[in-house]
Amino acid sequence: MTVISAALFGTDWRPGLPGGADLLRECAARGWTVVLTGPGPVGVPALTVAVPGGDPVRAALELVDGVPSHAVAVAGSVREVRAARRAGVPCVALEAGGDAGPELRTAGAAEVHRDAAALLRVLDDSLLARPRAFGPVGAGTGGAGNG
Numbered sequence: 001m002t003v004i005s006a007a008l009f010g011t012d013w014r015p016g017l018p019g020g021a022d023l024l025r026e027c028a029a030r031g032w033t034v035v036l037t038g039p040g041p042v043g044v045p046a047l048t049v050a051v052p053g054g055d056p057v058r059a060a061l062e063l064v065d066g067v068p069s070h071a072v073a074v075a076g077s078v079r080e081v082r083a084a085r086r087a088g089v090p091c092v093a094l095e096a097g098g099d100a101g102p103e104l105r106t107a108g109a110a111e112v113h114r115d116a117a118a119l120l121r122v123l124d125d126s127l128l129a130r131p132r133a134f135g136p137v138g139a140g141t142g143g144a145g146n147g
Contacts, residue, residue, distance in 0.1 A: 002027050002034045002128060004046070004074040017076075017096050019117025026120060027128065035060040037080075056080075057087035072128050074119070081107040092127050094119065 004024070024046055027034050034046040037056035049059045057073055060066070073084035076097015084091035085108040093109035094116060095101055101112040110127050113119040123129060 002032050002072055002074065004034060004036050017094070017116045019115060019120050023116040023120045023123075026123060032128075033064050033066070035063055035066075055083065055087070057083050057089050061087065061089070074128070075104075075109065078103050078107040081109045084108070090127055092119065 024034055028046065036046045036048045037060055047063060049056055049063055057071075061068065061071060068088035071089045073080070073087075073089045073091040075081045075084060075091050075093050076095075076099070078099050080097070081091050081093055081104055090110050091108060092111045092113065093099075093101075093104035093107075094113055095104070096115035099107075104112050113122070113126075119126060119128070
């Protein structure tokens with residue numbers, strides 16, 4: 001299961017992240033359940049948490065009866081990384097969301113990539129492809145490099 005911040009991928013009032021829709025499509029093609037934490041781009045295969053409230057990652061898990069040990073969040077801000085940690089879900093962060101790599105790592109991101117296109121290029125080696133390999137959230141900030 002992949003929980004993705006829809007803010008990274010655009011809405012009708014904001015341009016989408018380069019490679020964002022391609023990343024979502026590839027995750028779906030691999031059979032992963034993708035849940036967006038808000039409205040995302042039209043035409044991508046994903047479920048959407050309609051009203052995520054203050055805890056979007058937990059709401060996404062509840063939507064699909066998911067468990068933190070089988071989920072990975074993709075975030076674009078320190079706030080979203082912290083939400084993933086509170087839910088016990090490891091997190092991959094994208095700098096294109098606005099916050100810098102060191103800030104995202106300090107907040108608890110296990111990996112930081114420049115943008116969705118960079119993450120897509122290393123998808124097989126990323127935390128998205130192996131969520132259980134991460135271990136318990138909070139055991140360290142891990143450290144795959146920037147993509």
